[in-house]
Amino acid sequence: MNFNATLIGQTITFIVFVWFCMKFVWPPIMNALAERKKKIADGLAAAERGLHEKVLAEERAREILREAKEQAGEIIHRADKRAAEIVDEAKVDARAEGDRLKTAAAAEIDQQLNRVREQLRGQVVSIALAGAGKVLEREVDEATHGELLKKLAADI
Amino acid sequence: MASDALTTSSYIKHHLTNLTYGQFPEGHAHAGHWGFAHSGEEAAAMGFWAINVDSMLFSIGLGVLFLALFRMAAKTASVDTPSGWQNFVEWIVEFIDDSVRGSFSGKNPLVAPLALTLFVWIFLMNLMDLIAVDHIPWLASLMGVSHLKIVPTTDPNITFGLALPVFFLVLYYSIKIKGVGGFFGELAFHPFPKWMFPVNLLLEGVTLIARPLSHSLRLFGNLYAGEMIFILIALMYGGGMALGFFGGLLQLGWAIFHILIITLQAFIFMTLTIVYLDMASQESH
Numbered sequence: 001m002n003f004n005a006t007l008i009g010q011t012i013t014f015i016v017f018v019w020f021c022m023k024f025v026w027p028p029i030m031n032a033l034a035e036r037k038k039k040i041a042d043g044l045a046a047a048e049r050g051l052h053e054k055v056l057a058e059e060r061a062r063e064i065l066r067e068a069k070e071q072a073g074e075i076i077h078r079a080d081k082r083a084a085e086i087v088d089e090a091k092v093d094a095r096a097e098g099d100r101l102k103t104a105a106a107a108e109i110d111q112q113l114n115r116v117r118e119q120l121r122g123q124v125v126s127i128a129l130a131g132a133g134k135v136l137e138r139e140v141d142e143a144t145h146g147e148l149l150k151k152l153a154a155d156i
Numbered sequence: 157m158a159s160d161a162l163t164t165s166s167y168i169k170h171h172l173t174n175l176t177y178g179q180f181p182e183g184h185a186h187a188g189h190w191g192f193a194h195s196g197e198e199a200a201a202m203g204f205w206a207i208n209v210d211s212m213l214f215s216i217g218l219g220v221l222f223l224a225l226f227r228m229a230a231k232t233a234s235v236d237t238p239s240g241w242q243n244f245v246e247w248i249v250e251f252i253d254d255s256v257r258g259s260f261s262g263k264n265p266l267v268a269p270l271a272l273t274l275f276v277w278i279f280l281m282n283l284m285d286l287i288a289v290d291h292i293p294w295l296a297s298l299m300g301v302s303h304l305k306i307v308p309t310t311d312p313n314i315t316f317g318l319a320l321p322v323f324f325l326v327l328y329y330s331i332k333i334k335g336v337g338g339f340f341g342e343l344a345f346h347p348f349p350k351w352m353f354p355v356n357l358l359l360e361g362v363t364l365i366a367r368p369l370s371h372s373l374r375l376f377g378n379l380y381a382g383e384m385i386f387i388l389i390a391l392m393y394g395g396g397m398a399l400g401f402f403g404g405l406l407q408l409g410w411a412i413f414h415i416l417i418i419t420l421q422a423f424i425f426m427t428l429t430i431v432y433l434d435m436a437s438q439e440s441h
Contacts, residue, residue, distance in 0.1 A: 002199060002200040003204065003312065003313060003316070004176070004178065004199075004202065004203070004204050004205065004206040004207060004208065004313065005204060005205055005206060005207045006174075006207050006208040006211055006212055006311065006313035006314065006317070007313045007316055007317050007320070008317075009207060009212050009317070010211075010212070010215060010313060010314050010316075010317025010318065011317045011320060011321050013212075013215060013216055013219060013317070014273075014317060014318055014321050015321060017219045017222075017223060017273050017277065018266075018269060018270050018273045018321075020223050020227075021223060021226070021269040021270075021272055021273045022265065022266060022269035022270070024223075024227055024230065025223065025226045025227055025230045025269065025272070026230075026249070026268060026269040026272060027230075028230035028231065028233050029226075029229065029230050029233055029245060029246060029249045030249070030253070030268075031233070032233035032234065032235055032238075032246075033246060033249070033250065035235045036235045036236075036238075039235060039236075
């Protein structure tokens, strides 16, 4: 164990190595580590944010769905109401039309009845005159008794 | 190793001798010439201006290996897809960063890279201890190298070379942050009342000086002792089949245990550095 210039050599070597390590080894590695740490932290924060946004989006989706359902229900309700109205209107129209047709038919029936009645009345007068003429053998003058017979026919 | 008269003590001695390059002293056959020492005594006789070539080579080589590998990861450091090696480097860097954050309260961009360098570098140097004691010196002897110690941290020059710069950093930051007066006050007015400041100064001075000593000697001692045990175990291989087999088991056990020691010693050295610098940076005592 004897000391010699190795001591000086080792001291210089040591200083040079520490200088090199401090200059070219330590900083790049520490930078890379720090940067990665930051990146991971950022990534985690982004993930957290994403999760939060997903929850919000789900809530919004549920809200929209609920509104759509409500709207659909309302539309269906309105449509139902409208349909009922249309049916009602149709019913009223049909009834009115039916009444109109019935009235028209009744009027025509009355007309025809009257016409037939007039015809019959005329024929009855003729037949009565003919009958009475045969019975009375010319005693009944068509001109004189015509008035009486017409009155009779009107009573029929 | 290569000599025929191989005795136990020469084997151990050989393994504990660095490959030293320096000027041969007066009275030597090659006095005044520069060359590799042939023994520990010769190396010691070369005085201060000699250098342990093996320690320096392995120390620098392992340091360069560490910086190259980590620089590779740093250069290709990607935020999104860290590859296998980058993951490993990041794991170590985060571990160091946590240690520094836990022990160092101030803000100093030097401390964490310093801790990283110390930890990985010392770990790698200690790791050389796990390579069987004879393999690399044997290869080197084939190339004509007489001595080779491959574990730089078993050379006190290396551990002091790490602890002394840390000590000077401690002094520098103490004076820079507390001022000369503040630093002196910390040494002189503690733990006894002010009027006993010579005693305080002595106590605190010893404490201060003891720090780099214990800092470096702890690492050196642990690794030196570990290496010693490996060498002693390796001696058993020369003692016949049964003893050799037993030695193999022992070596395996000690190596597994040693994995813990080398990591722990690297960690302790790093942590102490952080703590010393933290104490130097703290405003109040």
